[in-house]
Amino acid sequence: MATQRRQVSRTPADTATGSPHPEAQPERTVAGIEQEWHQRLCSLEQWICELLIKNERLRMSLASTEAASDRDSKRPEGPTN
Numbered sequence: 001m002a003t004q005r006r007q008v009s010r011t012p013a014d015t016a017t018g019s020p021h022p023e024a025q026p027e028r029t030v031a032g033i034e035q036e037w038h039q040r041l042c043s044l045e046q047w048i049c050e051l052l053i054k055n056e057r058l059r060m061s062l063a064s065t066e067a068a069s070d071r072d073s074k075r076p077e078g079p080t081n
Helices: 012-017 030-074
Strands: none
Touching: none
C-alpha cells in the first residue's frame, strides 16, 4: 500500500503563531477591541494633559524671564547722583 503525504501550506500569519490552523487562534471579541481602544484613548488623553501642563509651565517661565529682562533694560545705566 502506498502512503500519501499531504503537504499543508502555511500562511505568514500561521507561522507567526506556530499554528497550522488559523481557526485555532483565539478570536478577538468586540468588547475586547473596545476595551483596548478605550485604554489607548485614556493614555492619549493623559499624555495630552501632561503636555498641556508642561506647556503652561514653560509659558509662565518665559513670561517671567521676559518681565525680568524688561525691568533690567529699563533701569538707568551707572550711578545716579
